[in-house]
Amino acid sequence: MPLLSVEHLTTHLFTDSGVVRAVDGVSFSLDRGEALGIVGESGCGKSMTALSLMRLVPEPPGRIVGGRVLFQLTATGGPVDLLMLSNEQMRKVRGKRLAMIFQEPMTSLNPVFTIGDQIAEAIKLHEGGSRRQVQSRVVDMLSLVGIPTPAQRANDYPHQLSGGMRQRVMIAMALSCRPEILLADEPTTALDVTIQAQILDLLRRLQAEFGMSLVLVTHDLGVVAEVAQRVIVMYAGKIVEQGTVDQIFRQPLHPYTQGLLKAIPPLAKLPPGTRFATIPGTVPDLAHLPRGCAFADRCPKVRENCRENEVPDDPCNVGRLVRCFYASNP
Amino acid sequence: MERGSLNPSSQKYSALIWRQFKKSRLAVICLVFVAILAAVAVAAPFIANDRPVLMRYNGSWSMPVLKMPVALRGVDLYELMSNPPAGTWMLMPPIKYSPGSYDLSSVLAAPSLQHPFGTDGDGRDVAAQLVWGSRVSLSVGVVAVGIAVAIGVLLGLIAGFYGGWIDIAVSRFIEVMICFPTFFLILAVLAFVGPSIYNIMIVIGVTGWTGVARLVRGECLKLRRREFVMAAAASGARDRRVMLRHILPNSMAPVLVSASFGIAGAILVEASLSFLGFGVPPSQPSWGSMLSQAQQFMDIAWWLTLIPGSAIFFTITAYNLVGEALRDAIDPNLRT
Numbered sequence: 001m002p003l004l005s006v007e008h009l010t011t012h013l014f015t016d017s018g019v020v021r022a023v024d025g026v027s028f029s030l031d032r033g034e035a036l037g038i039v040g041e042s043g044c045g046k047s048m049t050a051l052s053l054m055r056l057v058p059e060p061p062g063r064i065v066g067g068r069v070l071f072q073l074t075a076t077g078g079p080v081d082l083l084m085l086s087n088e089q090m091r092k093v094r095g096k097r098l099a100m101i102f103q104e105p106m107t108s109l110n111p112v113f114t115i116g117d118q119i120a121e122a123i124k125l126h127e128g129g130s131r132r133q134v135q136s137r138v139v140d141m142l143s144l145v146g147i148p149t150p151a152q153r154a155n156d157y158p159h160q161l162s163g164g165m166r167q168r169v170m171i172a173m174a175l176s177c178r179p180e181i182l183l184a185d186e187p188t189t190a191l192d193v194t195i196q197a198q199i200l201d202l203l204r205r206l207q208a209e210f211g212m213s214l215v216l217v218t219h220d221l222g223v224v225a226e227v228a229q230r231v232i233v234m235y236a237g238k239i240v241e242q243g244t245v246d247q248i249f250r251q252p253l254h255p256y257t258q259g260l261l262k263a264i265p266p267l268a269k270l271p272p273g274t275r276f277a278t279i280p281g282t283v284p285d286l287a288h289l290p291r292g293c294a295f296a297d298r299c300p301k302v303r304e305n306c307r308e309n310e311v312p313d314d315p316c317n318v319g320r321l322v323r324c325f326y327a328s329n330p
Numbered sequence: 331m332e333r334g335s336l337n338p339s340s341q342k343y344s345a346l347i348w349r350q351f352k353k354s355r356l357a358v359i360c361l362v363f364v365a366i367l368a369a370v371a372v373a374a375p376f377i378a379n380d381r382p383v384l385m386r387y388n389g390s391w392s393m394p395v396l397k398m399p400v401a402l403r404g405v406d407l408y409e410l411m412s413n414p415p416a417g418t419w420m421l422m423p424p425i426k427y428s429p430g431s432y433d434l435s436s437v438l439a440a441p442s443l444q445h446p447f448g449t450d451g452d453g454r455d456v457a458a459q460l461v462w463g464s465r466v467s468l469s470v471g472v473v474a475v476g477i478a479v480a481i482g483v484l485l486g487l488i489a490g491f492y493g494g495w496i497d498i499a500v501s502r503f504i505e506v507m508i509c510f511p512t513f514f515l516i517l518a519v520l521a522f523v524g525p526s527i528y529n530i531m532i533v534i535g536v537t538g539w540t541g542v543a544r545l546v547r548g549e550c551l552k553l554r555r556r557e558f559v560m561a562a563a564a565s566g567a568r569d570r571r572v573m574l575r576h577i578l579p580n581s582m583a584p585v586l587v588s589a590s591f592g593i594a595g596a597i598l599v600e601a602s603l604s605f606l607g608f609g610v611p612p613s614q615p616s617w618g619s620m621l622s623q624a625q626q627f628m629d630i631a632w633w634l635t636l637i638p639g640s641a642i643f644f645t646i647t648a649y650n651l652v653g654e655a656l657r658d659a660i661d662p663n664l665r666t
Contacts, residue, residue: 054564056563059493091567093566094563094564094566095566095567096566099564099565100560102557107558109561110558110562110575110579112579112580113575121567121575122565125566170561173565
């Protein structure tokens with residue numbers, strides 16, 4: 001029984017230029033303690049998927065229009081559909097069972113309160129306790145995420161901290177009530193490479209320590225390879241390929257995944273005159289998707305029927321989700 | 331970026347703002363001016379009064395400013411002052427006149443040692459009226475803006491946070507309110523309900539919230555998508571908490587600026603109303619009514635217009651400058 005199973009999650013943005021299918025029938029599951037990576041280019045629906053799980057899609061213009069998010073809230077009872085909970089019930093799930101950290105550490109903390117106050121708020125929202133108890137938990141959390149002299153740092157304001165420190169504080173805030181699932185939306189994108197590695201290490205360590213499941217949304221395949229066990233590749237609101245890290249990196253079957261992997265800058269110096277591999281074109285306008293496969297216009301293997309028929313989950317019977325009629329090794 | 335390492339002792343947010351604010355000397359001077367003005371308004375009876383602040387009469391102490399002692403009822407204080415019997419001692423306020431005490435022997439007296447700001451056409455001391463008039467001006471300013479800010483913040487937050495039809499309804503309401511010529515609306519309402527200081531406060535407050543509401547709505551729209559607001563919601567905070575704790579404090583900077591301009595504006599409106607005779611009753615001195623009464627003596631008694639006019643001018647300027655410095659101090663983007 002997976003901890004979380006998402007079925008046909010569909011989130012649309014109702015904009016002036018039409019209905020944007022930001023998340024278009026996404027299904028996946030997540031086991032307890034598992035780390036799942038969601039990758040794809042900007043604007044392919046990764047973040048919207050994470051926000052939909054939290055039911056924090058900006059509304060208007062967004063709305064979750066369909067699907068189920070089944071969460072094993074109790075050990076004994078059946079799973080509960082988060083989309084059916086009342087606002088108040090969902091509020092109790094957020095932060096306590098299902099937490100989220102955001103991309104931009106510069107703006108993820110409220111500038112007018114100390115970081116200690118902000119972590120304390122997250123604790124008080126769900127667990128309460130005396131001022132002293134909360135304060136000591138705040139200090140514990142700060143030291144857990146590797147902030148030196150946590151008792152003094154708790155009185156700092158966000159602008160007194162560096163980006164990496166703020167991301168640590170964000171993680172402390174999100175984990176303060178020991179959630180079972182942490183959704184991390186591009187947690188390292190805005191950080192220096194050396195700091196990125198530290199934050200990823202921290203996430204991995206805390207995940208193991210808390211026995212927590214992690215959903216890592218990123219466009220950085222390196223990050224996914226380092227942290228995740230399973231990977232979902234998204235394109236234009238749909239999952240195009242799903243597999244273990246090994247499968248995705250060693251045997252990518254979807255042309256889009258193959259393109260993404262080719263576009264990783266090689267460590268060796270390119271010989272002069274050669275160009276860096278890219279996927280031609282851009283993500284199509286999600287408000288006006290073409291018929292058939294959304295990747296067709298950029299795909300090197302495109303054929304006639306790609307533009308006519310909707311591609312099912314696994315048309316080539318490879319045994320996992322590969323949304324392509326011509327899935328094959330490169 | 332790693333500024334924390336430079337200041338190991340963390341500071342309170344208010345201390346941070348104060349340090350920023352202090353950088354503008356003019357703003358500090360204006361703040362001191364506003365503070366003195368507030369102190370004068372509160373302490374007006376002790377500053378300008380025709381009764382002693384403290385006196386000893388027939389062997390007992392009393393403070394006639396607050397309460398006339400029974401022993402002095404029917405006693406002519408003026409007589410007592412000019413010809414004190416033995417054992418009588420009294421401490422007079424700095425200005426020895428009430429705004430209502432008529433001294434018909436010195437009508438339209440130019441500024442002198444006895445009347446530092448001169449007297450008006452009825453022989454009333456201008457300095458005393460100025461001191462008591464500051465009560466009306468400041469209380470109207472502060473209370474009216476308090477009402478306006480309360481209404482504006484509430485409606486602006488709700489409109490900006492919930493969006494959709496609530497936002498449309500509030501925004502249209504704001505636009506309708508803006509279309510009214512506010513000053514004439516105030517005049518018309520006061521013509522119905524009668525001019526009293528409370529009515530003036532309420533009417534100015536109830537018509538003056540639109541600017542604040544728009545500012546707060548705009549800030550709220552901007553902040554609602556900011557990550558710390560999302561993060562607060564993601565950690566399970568209720569809408570009300572997100573609004574009041576995360577959005578409101580971060581949208582207060584423009585509100586404070588608007589409020590200080592608002593106080594200045596309200597003081598002007600009150601002065602204008604009093605000038606037109608729709609203001610506070612004549613028994614209560616106000617800067618506006620002083621100006622109004624000064625009109626007839628404009629060519630012979632310059633102090634009657636100059637003194638209350640300058641009081642209004644300097645007060646409004648001080649509030650505006652304080653507001654601007656406050657805005658700069660609160661804005662984290664300008665923090666160095």
